[in-house]
Amino acid sequence: MTVTPPLEACVPRPAAAALARLAHVRHLARGDTILFEGLANQVCVSVAAGVLRASKATEDGREAIVGLHFAGDFVGRPFAAHAAFSLSAATDAEFRSYSRPAVETLLREQPDMAQELYRRALDEIDNMHGWMLVLGRQVAGEKIGSFLLHLARRFDAGESFDLPLTRAEIGDVLGLTIGTVSRELAALRRAGLIDTPGQRGLVIRDRAALAARTGLASAFV
Amino acid sequence: MTVTPPLEACVPRPAAAALARLAHVRHLARGDTILFEGLANQVCVSVAAGVLRASKATEDGREAIVGLHFAGDFVGRPFAAHAAFSLSAATDAEFRSYSRPAVETLLREQPDMAQELYRRALDEIDNMHGWMLVLGRQVAGEKIGSFLLHLARRFDAGESFDLPLTRAEIGDVLGLTIGTVSRELAALRRAGLIDTPGQRGLVIRDRAALAARTGLASAFV
DNA sequence: CGTGATATTGAATATCCTCAAGATTTGTGG
DNA sequence: CCACAAATCTTGAGGATATTCAATATCACG
Numbered sequence: 001m002t003v004t005p006p007l008e009a010c011v012p013r014p015a016a017a018a019l020a021r022l023a024h025v026r027h028l029a030r031g032d033t034i035l036f037e038g039l040a041n042q043v044c045v046s047v048a049a050g051v052l053r054a055s056k057a058t059e060d061g062r063e064a065i066v067g068l069h070f071a072g073d074f075v076g077r078p079f080a081a082h083a084a085f086s087l088s089a090a091t092d093a094e095f096r097s098y099s100r101p102a103v104e105t106l107l108r109e110q111p112d113m114a115q116e117l118y119r120r121a122l123d124e125i126d127n128m129h130g131w132m133l134v135l136g137r138q139v140a141g142e143k144i145g146s147f148l149l150h151l152a153r154r155f156d157a158g159e160s161f162d163l164p165l166t167r168a169e170i171g172d173v174l175g176l177t178i179g180t181v182s183r184e185l186a187a188l189r190r191a192g193l194i195d196t197p198g199q200r201g202l203v204i205r206d207r208a209a210l211a212a213r214t215g216l217a218s219a220f221v
Numbered sequence: 222m223t224v225t226p227p228l229e230a231c232v233p234r235p236a237a238a239a240l241a242r243l244a245h246v247r248h249l250a251r252g253d254t255i256l257f258e259g260l261a262n263q264v265c266v267s268v269a270a271g272v273l274r275a276s277k278a279t280e281d282g283r284e285a286i287v288g289l290h291f292a293g294d295f296v297g298r299p300f301a302a303h304a305a306f307s308l309s310a311a312t313d314a315e316f317r318s319y320s321r322p323a324v325e326t327l328l329r330e331q332p333d334m335a336q337e338l339y340r341r342a343l344d345e346i347d348n349m350h351g352w353m354l355v356l357g358r359q360v361a362g363e364k365i366g367s368f369l370l371h372l373a374r375r376f377d378a379g380e381s382f383d384l385p386l387t388r389a390e391i392g393d394v395l396g397l398t399i400g401t402v403s404r405e406l407a408a409l410r411r412a413g414l415i416d417t418p419g420q421r422g423l424v425i426r427d428r429a430a431l432a433a434r435t436g437l438a439s440a441f442v
Numbered sequence: 443c444g445t446g447a448t449a450t451t452g453a454a455t456a457t458c459c460t461c462a463a464g465a466t467t468t469g470t471g472g
Numbered sequence: 473c474c475a476c477a478a479a480t481c482t483t484g485a486g487g488a489t490a491t492t493c494a495a496t497a498t499c500a501c502g
Contacts, residue, residue: 056350058436062358066350077343084347107339111332118328118335121342122298126305128349129277129287135356136396137283140458167481175357177459182482199467199480215279361490388449401490403450420448420499 002156004072007046007116015110022106023096028089034097035087044076044103050093051164054085055172065173067124068164070154074120078104090164135175138215143174144184145214148194152204159204166199188213223377225293228267228337236331243327244317249310255318256308265297265324271314272385275306276393286394288345289385291375295341299325311385356396359436364395365405366435369415373425380425387420409434 008016025048028034034045037056045052047069054067054075066085069075077084078100107114134146147170155161163170167185168178176184188194193210195203204210229237244267249255255266258277266273268290275288275296287306290296298305299321328335355367368391376382384391388406389399397405409415414431416424425431 054350056354058354058358060436064354064357066353077347079340079343080347085350107336111335114332114335114339115328118339118342119300121339121346122300125342125345125349126298126301128346128353129275129306131353132287132349132356133277133279133283133285135353136285136393137279166479172357178481179460179483180458183458186482215281387447398491399449400451400492404490407450 002153004070006048006072007074007113007120010116011110011112015106015113018106018110019098019113022098022102024098026095026097028093028095030089030091030093033086033088034095035083035085037083037086039083041077041080041083042100044074044078044098044100045087046096046098047071047073047075048094048096050095051090052087052093052095053090053165053169054087056085063172064175065165065169067128068154068173074117076100076103078107078117090169091162140174140176140180141184141187141213142215143176144170144181144188145210147174148188148202148204149207149211149214151202152207159207161202162200163202223374225291227269227293228295228334231337232331232333236327236334239327239331240319240334243319243323245319247316247318249314249316251310251312254307254309255316256304256306258304258307260304262298262301262304263321265295265299265319265321266308267317267319268292268294268296269315269317271316272311273308273314273316274311274386274390275308277306284393285396286386286390288349289375289394295338297321297324299328299338311390312383361395361397361401361405362408362434363436364397365391365402365409366431368395369409369423369425370428370432370435372423373428380428382423383421384423 008019011019023046026045028050034043034052035041049071052069052073052075053065054069055063055065057063067075068090075087076098107117134143138146151163152159152161165173167181170176171178171181174181185194185196188210189196191209193204193206193213195201195205197203229240232240246269247266249271255264255273256262270292273290273294273296274286275290276284276286278284288296289311296308297319328338355364359367372384373380373382386394388402391397392399392402395402406415406417409431410417412430414425414427414434416422416426418424
């Protein structure tokens with residue numbers, strides 16, 4: 001369950017072929033935006049490499065990252081005229097783009113596709129439930145731990161990987177400020193649970209202790 | 222968009238008939254539980270009356286309410302062996318129950334059903350995105366305001382309705398403690414924006430001012 | 443009318459934020 | 473390959489917000 005297989009691998013041959021015909025491969029540099037919250041919802045995408053971030057903002061500029069999407073994830077909202085969230089590249093990324101109306105047609109013609117996307121939507125809901133528990137009921141140190149363990153799981157990269165987000169963005173995910181994120185990472189470093197080589201590097205030195213400190217959300221980790 | 226039409230009204234005749242054949246009508250008293258987090262996931266349900274609450278808990282007993290479900294909502298996780306959340310009655314409630322395997326069969330046989338449930342799952346994701354912004358980036362007073370406006374919208378009951386949750390449960394929704402919930406409601410009462418007759422009553426006296434104070438999340442309200 | 447559950451309120455405290463200064467890292471152009 | 477500039481990160485001090493704990497009040501129900 002750590003790495004999502006691409007959508008094409010999860011639907012029968014004809015649906016996969018139809019989907020492949022619609023795809024346009026695109027590349028993004030970190031920071032590039034595909035969808036803007038509130039504006040026209042023109043495309044759905046399938047992540048090929050890198051990490052995409054879905055975010056929402058309040059009128060006065062406070063921002064929350066409401067989803068991170070990794071290789072294999074299908075991201076988008078068929079049947080919606082306007083984008084409910086902004087979608088941009090957290091890291092340099094590559095993805096396949098599908099026009100939204102074409103996806104909608106495909107959904108009607110290929111029932112297997114609708115069912116597969118329904119399953120994935122349910123998985124995403126489960127995942128978000130986990131985030132909500134973290135956001136509402138964990139303290140800063142636990143939030144950071146949950147987040148790091150979640151990343152390790154999604155990357156399936158053993159104990160060492162690059163953080164796809166800046167400290168400020170991690171704060172936007174967890175409902176913290178950049179200062180608190182930095183302080184809590186420093187605390188984990190001092191406790192010998194992690195290392196943070198460079199700005200983006202992250203090494204989990206003691207996963208068990210980190211999980212224990214996280215107070216769980218084991219379903220989420 | 223305030224009140225969800227029942228699933229049967231949103232799919233073609235044959236699918237609706239097939240669904241109706243599977244339904245078992247059930248009644249719940251406040252507090253009764255249908256699904257237990259981590260245990261067997263045996264049923265999906267359609268809410269007929271009252272409010273259901275979906276919740277998750279940490280090992281040490283902290284609880285988060287991750288969803289509220291009103292009349293017309295379809296709640297459940299086809300294709301999952303274990304329940305990812307507990308589901309119980311926030312108020313006395315009535316619902317139609319469907320065995321999970323039967324729902325899965327129906328999904329395969331009735332593509333329209335899969336598509337309708339997919340749409341609803343997407344709506345729920347949008348809704349949860351809104352909650353995540355509230356949880357992560359709003360302060361207590363704003364959270365309470367967002368919550369009350371959200372309820373008013375879902376109930377479609379004008380300016381006056383009964384709270385389906387206790388103060389403690391509202392805290393579990395918003396990531397607050399019972400004390401803070403009570404204090405913030407008192408502040409809104411003192412400011413003349415709401416009234417709270419009895420323990421469950423709620424009257425919105427000045428919706429515009431309440432919305433302004435909420436700092437928005439207008440998509441969510 | 444009494445009892446248990448729920449809600450209110452206060453005082454003290456812990457947590458996290460704000461603001462700010464300084465340090466590090468990354469990336470760019472020479 | 474180096475130097476410099478911009479971005480990002482770290483850390484501290486003080487303060488705001490929400491929590492904890494506890495006492496009291498109110499409500500719902502039998």
